[in-house]
Amino acid sequence: MPGKMLNEVTATRYITPLREGGSLPGLVEADDLGTYVMKFTGAGQGRKTLVAEVVCGELARRLGLRVPGLVTIGLDPVIGLGEPDEEVQELLKSSGGLNLGMDFLSRAIGFDALAHRVSPEEAGKIVWFDALVNNVDRSWRNPNLLVWQGDLWLIDHGATMIWHHNWPGAPASAARPYDASDHALAPFGPDIASAAAQLAPLITGELLAEVTAEIPEVWLTDEPGFDSADALRRAYAEPLLARAATIHERIEIGEVGAK
Ligand SMILES: Nc1ncnc2c1ncn2[C@@H]1O[C@H](COP(=O)(O)OP(=O)(O)OP(=O)(O)O)[C@@H](O)[C@H]1O
Numbered sequence: 001m002p003g004k005m006l007n008e009v010t011a012t013r014y015i016t017p018l019r020e021g022g023s024l025p026g027l028v029e030a031d032d033l034g035t036y037v038m039k040f041t042g043a044g045q046g047r048k049t050l051v052a053e054v055v056c057g058e059l060a061r062r063l064g065l066r067v068p069g070l071v072t073i074g075l076d077p078v079i080g081l082g083e084p085d086e087e088v089q090e091l092l093k094s095s096g097g098l099n100l101g102m103d104f105l106s107r108a109i110g111f112d113a114l115a116h117r118v119s120p121e122e123a124g125k126i127v128w129f130d131a132l133v134n135n136v137d138r139s140w141r142n143p144n145l146l147v148w149q150g151d152l153w154l155i156d157h158g159a160t161m162i163w164h165h166n167w168p169g170a171p172a173s174a175a176r177p178y179d180a181s182d183h184a185l186a187p188f189g190p191d192i193a194s195a196a197a198q199l200a201p202l203i204t205g206e207l208l209a210e211v212t213a214e215i216p217e218v219w220l221t222d223e224p225g226f227d228s229a230d231a232l233r234r235a236y237a238e239p240l241l242a243r244a245a246t247i248h249e250r251i252e253i254g255e256v257g258a259k
């Protein structure tokens with residue numbers, strides 16, 4: 001399969017857990033001296049969460065949205081032996097091998113709809129993208145948007161593409177509308193039509209093949225109903241390709257909850 005893979009680094013030091021994160025992501029230092037937010041294969045939903053991060057992060061980036069750079073991080077659980085926190089130690093123990101890392105945006109602050117302005121154009125692109133991947137985790141309660149150096153950055157795509165938890169039902173699930181009423185950017189008058197006109201034509205089979213080629217092979221093995229990693233990569237591409245052309249007609253923004 002052509003295309004490039006994510007860079008791979010090795011964790012050298014576990015720094016601290018990021019307590020706000022439900023899945024207990026941690027801050028780690030790696031052998032390239034970079035500092036990364038690390039998401040663990042041993043956490044809750046396991047590797048599917050990480051696959052969703054890769055597919056959505058790499059897709060959003062190609063659409064011109066800001067997403068912290070992604071890498072894979074090799075973990076030897078031995079670095080967790082000295083961890084005083086038992087929950088952290090368990091997580092590190094169960095996450096040997098390849099995990100996901102994301103560039104740490106130092107001193108980024110969480111998005112606050114009352115403190116930041118977002119243009120209808122940018123809001124439209126983000127809402128359209130979230131509709132495409134069916135992201136249910138960018139609500140005003142939990143925006144998963146960071147403000148860094150004055151710009152909005154997208155994080156936390158682990159709860160997207162719900163259809164990958166039930167592949168036989170994927171076509172029906174992917175045909176459903178997207179309710180954006182609770183979306184963190186709903187109050188900013190998102191220009192969905194203009195976003196769709198600009199972004200939908202970019203979603204091609206070729207682009208999705210490039211994106212899905214970046215999913216580490218070891219996170220794609222032994223999926224029931226698929227006899228190869230590449231077949232599963234194609235399964236990730238299909239619902240996205242099917243949704244891209246018309247999802248803008250099925251984005252519902254009812255009563256805006258935030259304000
Ligand atoms: N790349 C990053 N740079 C700086 N801070 C980050 C980055 N990624 C995550 N964080 C911080 O860590 C928190 C948890 O990250 P994230 O939302 O990805 O984890 P999660 O476990 O999926 O969270 P939850 O389920 O609670 O939404 C974020 O709210 C943010 O404060």
Ligand SMILES: [Mg+2]
Binds near residue numbers: 021
């Ligand atoms: Mg989050």
